[in-house]
Amino acid sequence: MKRHRIDSGSSWSLADHDPDNTGDFGTDEDGKAAAKAKTEKLVSQMDRLQVRLFSNRTRALLIVLQGMDTSGKDSTIRHVMSGVNPQGCRVAAFKAPTTDERAHDFLWRIHREVPAKGYIGIFNRSHYEDVLITRVNGWISSKTARRRFDQINEFEELLTDNGTTILKFFLYISKEEQKKRLEDRIRDPEKRWKWDSGDLEQRKRWPDYMKAFEEAISATSTRLAPWYVVPANRKWYRNLVVADRTVDALEKMNLTMAPGPQGVDFKKLKVV
């Protein structure tokens, strides 16, 4: 799944990525079933690895999910992160900033939500909104965007220095796939609660968004906090990629269950 990673400093283009890609899996029912079975295995591995993370309180994992409307941010959380103990996992969803949040720098509200050691933190949208929607709508200049890229990189370095592994996923769907999903939201009364007419406005700026994503990803894909461009037209492949990278990141922390507290002689302890 490493193939979807954007390596720091590499020259790349979104055009080289295919939102329909399913890697080594066929696009038929067999491929789908095989991918789903693999994802299920990964999710139960994740559950075990999370206990080790939680017992040690030395490391943290931050997962950033970005993508156009309907790209599956909520659904990825539901499918990949259900099964992980909610006690060790915190999801922060970032919407339009409040008055109080606007009165601070753009990283202020983000910083408050970063996972403590022992935890998995999931950002449903993130500080990257401040170089995406703001950029596309012309609320910030390209100069400000470049400053923010630097500020983001410094901020993420601060987090990794403190033991946080950062994974950033751009859930990449095609404009055609978004059309289908939006139409689905219109048609299915059970899905209408997710409708936001603003989504149609953003859709009109699709090419600008793709350019903004490309720019942001290029500027902020670092060795320690890489971006993955996740082909997300097929939900089952999207889930597999995110689950695979998450398990990989947790495994690389190389954690065993934490020992007991220091200074306790467990051989001599007696419960009366």
Next chain:
Amino acid sequence: MKRHRIDSGSSWSLADHDPDNTGDFGTDEDGKAAAKAKTEKLVSQMDRLQVRLFSNRTRALLIVLQGMDTSGKDSTIRHVMSGVNPQGCRVAAFKAPTTDERAHDFLWRIHREVPAKGYIGIFNRSHYEDVLITRVNGWISSKTARRRFDQINEFEELLTDNGTTILKFFLYISKEEQKKRLEDRIRDPEKRWKWDSGDLEQRKRWPDYMKAFEEAISATSTRLAPWYVVPANRKWYRNLVVADRTVDALEKMNLTMAPGPQGVDFKKLKVV
């Protein structure tokens, strides 16, 4: 499972409750398997009901877990609440208060963590510590405890007035069962990270704790925020009771999926 509820104003005694109770289920492997199968069904119901809660943002659910050390608070969260979308579920674990928390009233840190509308909030320990450990150790007088009971009842009424359903579970294990579980923590290197020598100190005051629980539960089991005394010697029965009451509470909210935003004519919408 209603049988485990302590009704407001009823005269009751912890002595009438048996931590080994397994309700209608046998204590053999068959009973255990049947209870586990039922719990599994309840957990997937919970997942579906939680989406309705989340889509409406009109109601909230607060689950309070209390119990002696090793009574299974963490494990209940892991087994019953895994499977619920972590995006709609927040766990707050209350430890010994920080300096800042101590400088406020005892409900201050609690209030900050109550679930917003749309969410399930789980308290692993809670404001009840301030009428339990504090009382048993003589840090507050019985007069202060009684004032706090009133304050707790008023506070919980405020929450229910705002649309929050409150469920409070006392995970009731026997002193003998705690001995086994503590010995297990000593023996099993994988479990030692949970060891806290303070647990042995609290264990010495077992009868005082039971008295404090009895008193607190009697004073704060209200019609809108009832306590359940959950027989917790058998983990599978404990999980079943908590899952069953949670599903019941969500069902009683009588929610369907939220409709789309007002003023949107879905028949006329077109995605281009």
